[in-house]
Amino acid sequence: KAGVTQTPRYLIKTRGQQVTLSCSPISGHRSVSWYQQTPGQGLQFLFEYFSETQRNKGNFPGRFSGRQFSNSRSEMNVSTLELGDSALYLCASSLDWGFQPQHFGDGTRLSIL
Amino acid sequence: GQQVMQIPQYQHVQEGEDFTTYCNSSTTLSNIQWYKQRPGGHPVFLIQLVKSGEVKKQKRLTFQFGEAKKNSSLHITATQTTDVGTYFCAGRSPPGTYKYIFGTGTRLKVLA
Numbered sequence: 171k172a173g174v175t176q177t178p179r180y181l182i183k184t185r186g187q188q189v190t191l192s193c194s195p196i197s198g199h200r201s202v203s204w205y206q207q208t209p210g211q212g213l214q215f216l217f218e219y220f221s222e223t224q225r226n227k228g229n230f231p232g233r234f235s236g237r238q239f240s241n242s243r244s245e246m247n248v249s250t251l252e253l254g255d256s257a258l259y260l261c262a263s264s265l266d267w268g269f270q271p272q273h274f275g276d277g278t279r280l281s282i283l
Numbered sequence: 284g285q286q287v288m289q290i291p292q293y294q295h296v297q298e299g300e301d302f303t304t305y306c307n308s309s310t311t312l313s314n315i316q317w318y319k320q321r322p323g324g325h326p327v328f329l330i331q332l333v334k335s336g337e338v339k340k341q342k343r344l345t346f347q348f349g350e351a352k353k354n355s356s357l358h359i360t361a362t363q364t365t366d367v368g369t370y371f372c373a374g375r376s377p378p379g380t381y382k383y384i385f386g387t388g389t390r391l392k393v394l395a
Contacts, residue, residue, distance in 0.1 A: 226383075
């Protein structure tokens with residue numbers, strides 16, 4: 171069974187731009203969560219989607235948004251990029267929402283110049 | 284806000300030695316999960332603990348959830364080079380919600 175797929179793997183943007191990251195969950199998994207990982211802040215929860223609805227949200231500004239499609243694929247958008255948004259963005263899928271064992275993708279490495 | 288601290292931050296051990304990482308939360312956790320992230324890789328789910336005082340074993344790994352559900356530990360017996368990586372605990376914060384909070388992680392290096 172294919173794992174969680176994230177695209178693109180690497181991205182370079184400049185301040186003020188916006189970016190969209192994509193995540194395809196494991197087949198049959200209906201929940202998708204997004205995380206930001208940085209050396210300084212560690213792994214931080216962004217949000218979780220289930221059945222096209224945002225179920226939980228972390229403490230990130232409104233510039234970070236996401237959505238989920240009917241096939242459970244998810245996208246995350248970051249607008250007005252700042253230098254501090256440079257990070258590894260990880261997507262994780264699980265069968266159900268809530269505190270379920272999560273399967274992570276390899277992430278998208280976003281660099282802001 | 285709630286914090287989940289892990290100690291130690293780094294640990295270097297000789298192959299064959301034991302290793303323990305501790306996870307401490309400022310508030311009660313509903314349940315706790317443990318993940319391992321290899322260098323350059325993504326976190327991989329290891330186990331979930333739910334009950335107060337629960338102990339679970341996976342081969343050389345022993346996981347424990349504290350009686351007060353505010354701390355947890357992961358113990359590896361006789362480490363191997365394949366154990367190298369960062370070990371994270373994750374809890375549900377605050378209790379009753381479903382927001383994940385990950386611990387600060389313990390990076391393990393095993394010297395052959």
